[in-house]
Amino acid sequence: MKTIKFDTKTLDQILEKMIDTVVSSKNEIFRIGEQCRKDYETLSDELKEVKQMVLQTIAEGDKLEAQARLARKRLSEVSMHFKDYTEAEVRDAYEKAHNLQMDLSMNRQLEKQLRQRRDEIERRLVGLTETIERADHLISQITIVLNYLMSDLKQMGEVLENAKQKQDFGLKIIEAQEEERKRLSREIHDGPAQMLANVMMRSDLIERIYKERSAQEAIDEIRNLKRMVRSALYEVRRIIYDLRPMALDDLGLVPTLRKYLQTIEEYHNKTKIHFTNLGEDKRLPAKYEVALFRLVQESVQNALKHADASDIEVKLEISKAHINVVIKDNGKGFDTNEKKPESFGILGMKERVELLEGDISIHSKIGAGTVIIIQVPMK
Numbered sequence: 001m002k003t004i005k006f007d008t009k010t011l012d013q014i015l016e017k018m019i020d021t022v023v024s025s026k027n028e029i030f031r032i033g034e035q036c037r038k039d040y041e042t043l044s045d046e047l048k049e050v051k052q053m054v055l056q057t058i059a060e061g062d063k064l065e066a067q068a069r070l071a072r073k074r075l076s077e078v079s080m081h082f083k084d085y086t087e088a089e090v091r092d093a094y095e096k097a098h099n100l101q102m103d104l105s106m107n108r109q110l111e112k113q114l115r116q117r118r119d120e121i122e123r124r125l126v127g128l129t130e131t132i133e134r135a136d137h138l139i140s141q142i143t144i145v146l147n148y149l150m151s152d153l154k155q156m157g158e159v160l161e162n163a164k165q166k167q168d169f170g171l172k173i174i175e176a177q178e179e180e181r182k183r184l185s186r187e188i189h190d191g192p193a194q195m196l197a198n199v200m201m202r203s204d205l206i207e208r209i210y211k212e213r214s215a216q217e218a219i220d221e222i223r224n225l226k227r228m229v230r231s232a233l234y235e236v237r238r239i240i241y242d243l244r245p246m247a248l249d250d251l252g253l254v255p256t257l258r259k260y261l262q263t264i265e266e267y268h269n270k271t272k273i274h275f276t277n278l279g280e281d282k283r284l285p286a287k288y289e290v291a292l293f294r295l296v297q298e299s300v301q302n303a304l305k306h307a308d309a310s311d312i313e314v315k316l317e318i319s320k321a322h323i324n325v326v327i328k329d330n331g332k333g334f335d336t337n338e339k340k341p342e343s344f345g346i347l348g349m350k351e352r353v354e355l356l357e358g359d360i361s362i363h364s365k366i367g368a369g370t371v372i373i374i375q376v377p378m379k
Helices: 008-080 087-150 152-158 163-212 215-243 246-250 253-267 286-305 344-355
Strands: 272-277 311-318 322-329 359-364 370-377
Touching: 008 087, 163 215, 246 286, 253 272, 253 286, 253 311, 286 311, 286 322, 286 344, 286 370, 344 359, 344 370
Parallel strands: 272 311
Antiparallel strands: 311 322, 322 370, 359 370
């Protein structure tokens, strides 16, 4: 069977058109997301005002209710002893009762309208939040595709002449980029993004404390703010370190793991992390060192974030034929028999082990901690 060959120039032209289309789509989605964010901010401000108006209307309604009750009582007394009051007094009692009842009715109607507007804004905010999340997700996916299209794939037509080979190669690149971007996105969202959001809230709080309380309390709050900024800076540096520890290339797996776990233990001062190297302290091929470092990293982070572990053991054994890794924690554990969508971390770990043609087993029980065993053959 004759192999079909591609014209690389034609392929490059097709890719250029695809890139232009993808860039245009990405920009349009970005504009939609930004407009939704502006609408979200505007509606959020309006929601605050409406909620305040609801409270004020309720308070005014309570006052009107009390006044109307007194006016009705007065009118009842006048009606019962009609002969004892002048015509002007009777008319005045009736008008006051009538006017207060009308004011109360209008107040209740306004309260109803404000509540409806509040509920409508809250529903719209939920819809905008979903739209913003979908837009961000689409931009992330399109960015990965765009990076793929703008990479060296343009020049690979001469090498990957078989269409099936090119398809498989491209899909692997996209999958790898997608997984790394998801991990990084979650790290930033759970760490610095949350901290910076708190910083914004605290900064508004400082001004209010200074005006309503005292300068000393405002200074104390500024100190807390500085600690939060310092923590956010540490998280950013940690994420940069996690992307690719330079020591891994220079020193190898064992020293890098030892230093990394020591750093993590210092940061989480309530958790003890024990590292034991049972085998040879030797250099491994780069793909093994990177994959094994990521596997230990993900396991330890899961134990800290999700299991609330106070003690973590990491054991590494490198022999001529195999590499064995055991990560054990005393955290709250989970039910491995419970059928639910797998977490991103566990799925990524299994895929890394499969790429090394190894095996991974996870043993855990609620309240009894978790043990992760990884075995990778050396080739």
